[in-house]
Amino acid sequence: MSTTQRSAFDLSGRLAVVTGARRGIGLAMAEALAAAGADIVAVSANLEESGSLVEQRVTALGRSYRTLRVDFADRAAVAALAARLGNLDRPVDILVNNAGTIARAPAAEHSDSDWDHVLAVNLGSQFTLTREVGRGMLERGYGKIMFTASLLSFQGGVNVPGYTAAKSGLAGLTRALANEWAGRGVNVNAIVPGYVATDNTQALRDDPDRYQAILDRIPAGRWATPEDFGGIAVFLASSAADYVHGALIPVDGGWLGR
Ligand SMILES: NC(=O)c1ccc[n+]([C@@H]2O[C@H](COP(=O)([O-])OP(=O)(O)OC[C@H]3O[C@@H](n4cnc5c(N)ncnc54)[C@H](OP(=O)(O)O)[C@@H]3O)[C@@H](O)[C@H]2O)c1
Numbered sequence: 618m619s620t621t622q623r624s625a626f627d628l629s630g631r632l633a634v635v636t637g638a639r640r641g642i643g644l645a646m647a648e649a650l651a652a653a654g655a656d657i658v659a660v661s662a663n664l665e666e667s668g669s670l671v672e673q674r675v676t677a678l679g680r681s682y683r684t685l686r687v688d689f690a691d692r693a694a695v696a697a698l699a700a701r702l703g704n705l706d707r708p709v710d711i712l713v714n715n716a717g718t719i720a721r722a723p724a725a726e727h728s729d730s731d732w733d734h735v736l737a738v739n740l741g742s743q744f745t746l747t748r749e750v751g752r753g754m755l756e757r758g759y760g761k762i763m764f765t766a767s768l769l770s771f772q773g774g775v776n777v778p779g780y781t782a783a784k785s786g787l788a789g790l791t792r793a794l795a796n797e798w799a800g801r802g803v804n805v806n807a808i809v810p811g812y813v814a815t816d817n818t819q820a821l822r823d824d825p826d827r828y829q830a831i832l833d834r835i836p837a838g839r840w841a842t843p844e845d846f847g848g849i850a851v852f853l854a855s856s857a858a859d860y861v862h863g864a865l866i867p868v869d870g871g872w873l874g875r
Contacts, residue, residue, distance in 0.1 A: 625855055625856050625857035626653055626851055626852065626855045626857050627653065627654055627855070628650060628653040628654040628655035628711070628851065628854055628855060629654030629655075630654070631654065631655045631656070631710040631711055631854070632655065632656050632657075632658065632705070632707055632708065632709055632710050632711070633647070633650045633655040633656070633657055633658070633709075633710065633711035633712075633713060633854060634657075634658045634660060634702060634709050634711065634712050634713065634750070635647040635650065635657060635658070635659055635660065635671075635713040635715060636660045636661065636689070636713065636714055636715050636716035636746075637660075637661050637715040637716030637717060637765075638657070638659035638660060638661055638664070638671045638713075638715070639659070639661040639662075639663060639664045639665075639669060639670070639671060640661075640670070640815070640816065641813070641815035641816060641817065641843050642715060642765060642810060642813060642815060642843045642846050643661070643671075643713070643715040643716065643765075644670060644671050644674070644843060645842075645843035645844045645845075645846055645847050646713055646715060646843075646846055646847060646850040647659055647671050647674070647675060647713075648671070648674045648675065648678070648847065649844075649846075649847025649848065649850055649851050650711065650713070650847075650850055650851060650854055651674070651675040651678045651680040652678055652847075652851075653851045653854070653855070654680070655680065655710075655711060655854065656680045656681040656682070657671070657675045657680060657681070657682050657683070658682075658683045658684075658685060658702070658705075658709070659671045659672070659675070659682065659683070659684050659685070660684075660685045660686075660687055660698065660716070661686065661687075661716055662686065662687070662688050662689070662716070663686070664684050664685070664686045665684075666684065666686075667684075669684065671684075672684065683705075685698060685701060685702075689716050689737065689738040689742040689743075690734055690737050690738050690742070692737065692741065692742060692745060695742045695745050695746055696745060696749070698746065699745065699746055699749030699750060700749075702749075702750055703749065703750075703753060708753060708754075708757060709750050709753065709754070709760075710754075710759065710760060710761065711760075711761045711762075711854045712746070712747065712750050712751075712754075712760070712761070712762045712763075713763055713765075713850060713854075714743045714746065714747060714762070714763065714764045714765065715764075715765040716738065716743075717738065717739045717765060717783075717817070718734070718735060718738045718739065719735065719777060719780045719817055720732075720734065720735050720777070720779055720780065721776045721777055721820055722776060723776050724776075724778045727778050727779060731779055732778070732779040732782075734779075735779035735780055735783055736779060736782065736783050736786075738783075739780065739783035739784065739787070740782075740783040740786045740787060740790070743764065743787065743790070744790060747762060747790075747794065747805075750762075751794065751798065751803060751805075754798075754802070754803045755798060755801050755802075755803055757802075758801060758802035758803075759802045759803070760798075760802065760803040760804070761803075761804050761853060761854045761855075761858070762794070762803065762804065762805045762806070763805075763806050763807060763808055763850065763853045763854070764787050764790070764791055764805075764806075764807040764808070765807070765808055765810065766784055766787045766788055766791070766807040766808065766809045766810075766865055767780070767781075767784035767787075767809065767810065768809065768810075768811060768812075768867075768869060768872060768873065769781040769784045769785065770784045770785050770787060770788040770807070770809060770865060771785075771788070771809075771873065787807060788807065788865055791805055791806060791807040791863060791864075791865060792863045794863075795862040795863030796863065799862035799863065804853070804858060804859065804861060804862055805862065805863065806853050806858070806861055806862065806863065806864045806865070806866065807864070807865045807866070808846060808849050808850070808853070808865075808866055808868060809865050809866060809867040809868065809869060809873070810841060810845075810846060810868055810869065811835065811840075811841050811867070811868065811869025811870050811872045811873075812831050812835065812840050812841060812869075812870075812872070813840065813841040813842065813843060813845070813846075814840050814841070814842055814843075815843060818840075822840075834872065834875060835869075835870040835871065835872055836870060836871030836872070836874070836875055837870030837871055838870075839870065840870075841868070841869070841870060845868060846868060849866060849868050853866075
């Protein structure tokens with residue numbers, strides 16, 4: 618390969634919006650996208666105006682950084698976010714729909730408010746944001762969109778019926794959007810994390826029996842770390858994935874294959 622040839626994984630000059638970028642998987646994905654050349658707009662509920670970990674990591678890599686604080690439980694705030702993204706001085710090339718929340722309670726005690734909150738943050742707002750940002754991508758004939766799905770896009774889970782419904786919905790949404798947009802230059806795919814050591818799984822990791830039972834079932838023999846998701850995010854954001862549409866790609870240490 619000549620030295621002037623652009624790598625298929627090079628994201629230089631691209632602008633990526635990463636939701637839930639303040640911590641966990643989103644933070645690691647934002648850092649990996651920046652390392653591959655992308656400038657970053659970080660979005661999350663409690664993102665600091667300045668000095669956040671994600672800002673430090675992105676700017677240390679020499680990329681431009683912007684921050685937008687939005688609560689995805691608030692549909693009007695999500696619409697306002699979409700409008701702000703549409704009014705930036707440059708178009709959004711990559712949308713990483715990663716922000717997510719979880720409510721743990723047995724189905725018989727799972728409240729409507731928990732259900733509504735989880736469905737709003739993990740599914741409804743993601744549709745609204747993707748529809749709005751996706752419309753601009755369709756006009757330009759270019760865009761890379763990814764969702765953070767879950768093993769519970771395929772399995773039922775325990776004590777998390779709202780989360781399972783939302784993540785199963787994301788699997789359908791990924792395919793539905795890909796069906797409509799694949800021929801118009803916009804890739805829509807989903808990453809399927811296995812069990813990752815983040816705040817999302819703190820309750821599981823605090824229960825030694827649950828933790829060990831999960832560990833015993835993972836062929837790779839370890840829980841994932843957020844950094845395990847950098848590579849797949851860069852791949853799906855890059856031209857290396859131009860022909861990948863409507864895929865739900867497990868990054869799960871082999872869990873689903875077992
Ligand atoms: N950890 C796992 O094992 C696992 C497995 C499968 C899928 N996932 C999915 O991976 C994604 C990232 O989760 P994580 O494990 O990295 O968890 P995490 O460490 O709890 O991070 C969640 C991120 O989402 C943001 N967020 C949560 N509720 C929000 C809201 N109402 N509005 C705006 N942002 C909100 C948080 O914002 P703040 O930081 O500003 O509060 C945070 O940045 C989620 O979609 C999760 O469902 C995780």
